[in-house]
Amino acid sequence: MKAGVRIVDRAAATCILTLCFGCLHVIALKQQLLSRRGGSSHSTEVPISYETLYFDQKIDHFGFLEDGTFKQRYLVADKHWQQPGGPILFYTGNEGDITWFCNNTGFMWEIAEELGAMLVFAEHRYYGESLPFGQDSYSDNKHLNYLTSEQALADFAVLIQNLKSTLPGAQRSPAIAVGGSYGGMLAAWFRMKYPNIVVGALAASAPIWQFPGMVPCGDFYNIVTQDFASSGYNCDANIRKSWKAINNVSSAESGLQWLSEEFSLCVPLKNKNDAFGFKNWLQETWVNLAMVDYPYEANFLQPLPRWPIQVVCKHLAFDATVSDYQLLHGVSQAAKVYYNYTGSSSCLNTSQTATGSLGLLGWFYQACTEMVMPMCTDGIQDMFEPEDWNFQAFSDECHAMFGVRPRADWAGTVYGAKDIASHSNIIFSNGGLDPWSSGGVTSNITDSLVSIMIPDGAHHLDLRYSNVHDTPSVRAARALEVMYFREWIKQAKGTPQTASTP
Amino acid sequence: MKAGVRIVDRAAATCILTLCFGCLHVIALKQQLLSRRGGSSHSTEVPISYETLYFDQKIDHFGFLEDGTFKQRYLVADKHWQQPGGPILFYTGNEGDITWFCNNTGFMWEIAEELGAMLVFAEHRYYGESLPFGQDSYSDNKHLNYLTSEQALADFAVLIQNLKSTLPGAQRSPAIAVGGSYGGMLAAWFRMKYPNIVVGALAASAPIWQFPGMVPCGDFYNIVTQDFASSGYNCDANIRKSWKAINNVSSAESGLQWLSEEFSLCVPLKNKNDAFGFKNWLQETWVNLAMVDYPYEANFLQPLPRWPIQVVCKHLAFDATVSDYQLLHGVSQAAKVYYNYTGSSSCLNTSQTATGSLGLLGWFYQACTEMVMPMCTDGIQDMFEPEDWNFQAFSDECHAMFGVRPRADWAGTVYGAKDIASHSNIIFSNGGLDPWSSGGVTSNITDSLVSIMIPDGAHHLDLRYSNVHDTPSVRAARALEVMYFREWIKQAKGTPQTASTP
16 A cells, blocks of 8 residues: 555556546646746736644544644735634645645635635645654555545634634634635535534535436546537547557557657556556546646646647547547647646656555545545547446455445435535536536525536636636636625624623 | 442542433433333323334444444334325434433324324434444443444434435435434534434434533533422522531531431441532432423433422421431432332432443543533532532543543534524424523524423423423423424425436
């Protein structure tokens, strides 16, 4: 378990399909993408400046045998905070280094002043610097046992309670949870489970229904496919065709060599297994592109041009008569848009989506326990090779990897599945281009459980810095989000809190 | 830790003060009070008949290392259930044998037919037969680690989900949580945390605010005192006076002997420590009487006459000039109303409130972890010897006893403390005579978080069988409760459930 995770068989491939969500962020983290903003064309210059603090958090909130604590990292920016009572915008950190999320959530930085808000970014346990057992945190399943969303939510709750009771002027500050992706799921769940702690939540691109039995397993890849279909002539058709072309070409040793050279692979493909991994890597590349198909030059996962899928698809606009080699040359050019837009990569590393890292392992573990997200492809509705969702194979893989088995129904039971109408004050924002919208809440549930759709938006675009190239839909979304924030803050201020007895 | 719990010093006495809630039920359980109803004068004859079933429940819902299961006992009565879709009244079992709660919750049996409801009584883990590690469940703090309210609520959620998915006709059955005392707290918290599982909750005599910082620590004993003050001439004053009388008399060996004989003690008092324990035992006796001051002959904790405190107070109606010996003779007669109403006890056992038993230990452990309920007395507002709330002493005692330390703020953080207004569909019923109403919700919070007061009611009187001697207030309470149940059921039926995708 300490070694890197290498995917070598079909069962494991099933696993990979479910894990892209986490891989994405972690890979991005690992790549140390230092630029904090989308290109140079953002319209405002809101400086990021925060204090880094650490809170002694209980390792186990749900048992009393383990009474130890760890240092949870959190970032605080109170420059614009109007105390006493100014709101707290609280980022519910997801599966990675919190500074990266902090730097990629320009929306919070841009609205802090107008709301007179304090910003807090709380790191999720087991990621970044917030390691419950230091370097031993990932050493075995015993140490990993406290890596759950419930523990993370409890961390957030206890931290906010502590801030309110120790920061002068914060006692009556309404807190609002904000998060994107898994962090958005946490934001929504935080409001559901701890409405005493946060008055509302913005759950951006949060696939809270991407769990067994809630949405069709094929929706995710259908959206990826649609993104490519609408971005260039025959783009999806040629990607669908490319898998067979790879199979054909890679069946001969000379073909493997050709592929390796054509794609400038750092490690040449040697055999069939490598070719299989190569296809997985490409598949994930297309998924990642669908997630970051932003309307401006950006550097979220990789430095990319504006509307990167359109750029990618220019290399894939072949007619039906294209040869395997022509097609794969186009695919390699397309892949290099993603991996080498700046021209600084000397070679492409196909093992990166499966490389072990603390963060990556963490999300693998979460996917292998609570975060069971079925995905499947059929090659017809989508442009990928057919692959069923196989829970048993996935479970066996998890057991082999971590000595734990996923509980398919738990997330639905604990977080309400489709029966969440009794909750309130949650915004679910989703981008129409974002494959994760497949598991998102994309229509209003009640007056205060609202959906905001950004039809031409990718993965949590609304949380990013505003940009001159932003489309009207994302501008409108952000304005609506701030309007709801104001309403919640007003509600909270209007509610006389029951006095407590010291 | 395996041995019985004996309280021998002041610090431990503090502990006892916080634990009566649980002791009460457990002692009652231990005494095997077999009669299931309040005397012979109940007005209806609704037979109790159920099936006993066992469900394989995960030992740990919040971690994946411990993947074992245990058999959770639950009782099902579906005689009146109108399937498909008839409601499920679900008793959220508290700290004892579920059959005892089942037999003492006549209200559910009486309304099953009119609501077409299935009754389910679920046993709380670590009590009765539902022992996660069998006979080892209490062997050390490692085995006790899964005894928390959160785990119990998760048990209930998973069980209901299972019933709905496996019982033909139950899929769309709205479930309503019902519980009394700690079980009432669980019912309320269950609705708060799992509104997807239960459409509403009746939390009878549930002191959800009896936690640090929420209510004054003296309120509980003030109510006990008021019950005695209003039940007979000088009754509270003479009990207040009795402690000094015991101190005076027990200062001599002959006095100890006299007390032992006068109170027909099974084990004679030998020293000052025994006298201290004797006073604790008396104090708990008065508390218990306050809890079961029912308007009819009943056998809940002990066989007792109707309005037992009035009967007790007849023995305590002395003027100020009463001598210590006269007064203590009266106290002994009063105590025997509680301990020997039927005349069948040959002697009185003062160690019973501190005797170790599985159930008693379980609640002690819960009080030593999550269920931190501060109590104090001042001898002025109340009729007891002054005793401050001393958290540190309590924590030290817990550490010595179980190797764990209580977390004073956790219950408030996780269950919302006074900030619960965003929840819905919970009835908080409280009896004005019940000392536990000190920590209860005794006024409406919102239109759907309602308080029902039963001014002349004791501890969860409304959950008991109806009785010809029932006062109008408890009759009205039950009628109102059923009205809310009907409303919640109607709401649930009116809400089209979002279809899930298999």
